Amino acid sequence: MTTRTGRKEVPEGSKRLLVFVALRRRRVERRCVAGALWPVGGDERASGNLRSALWRLRLAGIDLIDADKWSLRLGDRVGVDVHAVSDWANRLIRHTAAGADLAMPAVLPEALDLLPGWYEEWALMERERIRQQALHALEALSRKLVQAGRYAEAVDAALMAVNVEPLRESAQRALIEVHLAERNWIEGRRAFEAYRQLVRRELGAEPSADLLPDIVQA
Structure with missing residues (x-):
């Protein structure tokens, strides 16, 4: 401290x-x-x-x-990084984000792995709450960055969500959407195929039928 x-x-x-x-x-x-x-x-x-x-x-x-x-x-004078990340995430999720919110907080990686090695129920619940909040925010951030034409940063945001939870389809969808917005059809197809293989191997299932547009599936 x-x-x-x-x-x-x-x-x-x-x-x-x-x-x-x-x-x-x-x-x-x-x-x-x-x-x-x-x-x-x-x-x-x-x-x-x-x-x-x-x-x-x-x-x-x-x-x-x-x-x-x-x-x-x-104490009132004490700042907490996790609260700052949570506030940032809420602004993105609620569509009230300002321009400064399009940059990921420096402490975001630590927040995504909050209190590693702590297994008390209260710590596990708080870790999962922050993780879910941050993942939703990263997906929202990726889409906002696409709208702003900041594709490289959008890929970074989507990839961070994918790396945290590879089986999370909404994160994979955000990544694929960035590639397609850039008209990088091959990258979109490659990301889809990697996810399909992962889902088949880990869950014995298939991704949602609408995950990749027909123009790329063809």
């Missing part, structure tokens, strides 16, 4: 607490935090673990959590 005064190491026993609170945009009840992070051992033990984790943060000079007797929240 980096602050204005330099880099500080978050105590191991407090990392999950800081992340759990940081991922939320509102106050969270202490008992909810304690129960999610320390589900084994009863409420009293979980509350004690929460107090210890908060104490370790203060001891390390990391004063980022605003805590009162009943609840916790991240």
